Amino acid sequence: xxxxxxxxxxxxxxxxxxxxxxxxxxxxxxxxxxxxxxxxxxxxxxxxxxxxxxxxxxxxxxxxxxxxxxxxxxxxxxxxxxxxxxxxxxxxxxxxxxxxxxxxxxxxxxxxxxxxxxxxxxxxxxxxxxxxxxxxxxxxxxxxxxxxxxxxxxxxx
Numbered sequence: 001x002x003x004x005x006x007x008x009x010x011x012x013x014x015x016x017x018x019x020x021x022x023x024x025x026x027x028x029x030x031x032x033x034x035x036x037x038x039x040x041x042x043x044x045x046x047x048x049x050x051x052x053x054x055x056x057x058x059x060x061x062x063x064x065x066x067x068x069x070x071x072x073x074x075x076x077x078x079x080x081x082x083x084x085x086x087x088x089x090x091x092x093x094x095x096x097x098x099x100x101x102x103x104x105x106x107x108x109x110x111x112x113x114x115x116x117x118x119x120x121x122x123x124x125x126x127x128x129x130x131x132x133x134x135x136x137x138x139x140x141x142x143x144x145x146x147x148x149x150x151x152x153x154x155x156x157x
Contacts, residue, residue, distance in 0.1 A: 001046035008032070008039035067120040074116045 012032060019025045032039075074080070092104050 001043060001050065004039045004042035004046065008037070008043070011039070064117070067117065067124060070120040070123060071113075071116040074119050075112055 015025060015032070019027070034040075088108065092108070096104060
């Protein structure tokens with residue numbers, strides 16, 4: 001990880017220094033800041049490798065992390081993104097203006113994070129078992145239907 005961080009920094013400085021001398025290289029620094037940069041891949045892989053062996057024993061952290069996919073689904077669904085988020089920003093802009101936009105972004109992110117957690121916890125308490133039973137029932141039905149279809153196909157071949 002240290003080698004890849006140093007490689008990224010050295011490459012950054014090298015492109016900046018070369019860019020001062022050669023105009024064609026001067027605007028290429030942003031090409032390093034993307035997901036195809038090999039140093040970012042090595043940093044990400046080594047970070048995951050470092051934290052892979054750590055076992056968390058906190059019930060609160062484990063419970064909250066088990067809800068992370070649900071939280072993502074709640075706040076990044078198409079209805080929220082296309083209808084509710086623009087409405088919230090319109091209300092903020094109308095009533096509070098754009099003077100303190102960074103503060104409003106921070107408040108919005110924190111409120112969205114907390115609201116998503118609350119909705120995820122409510123779902124977990126009241127609906128998870130019911131949804132699990134329904135999906136298990138549907139799954140068994142689809143598997144039985146698939147096996148019947150499979151037998152029909154095998155007989156015809």
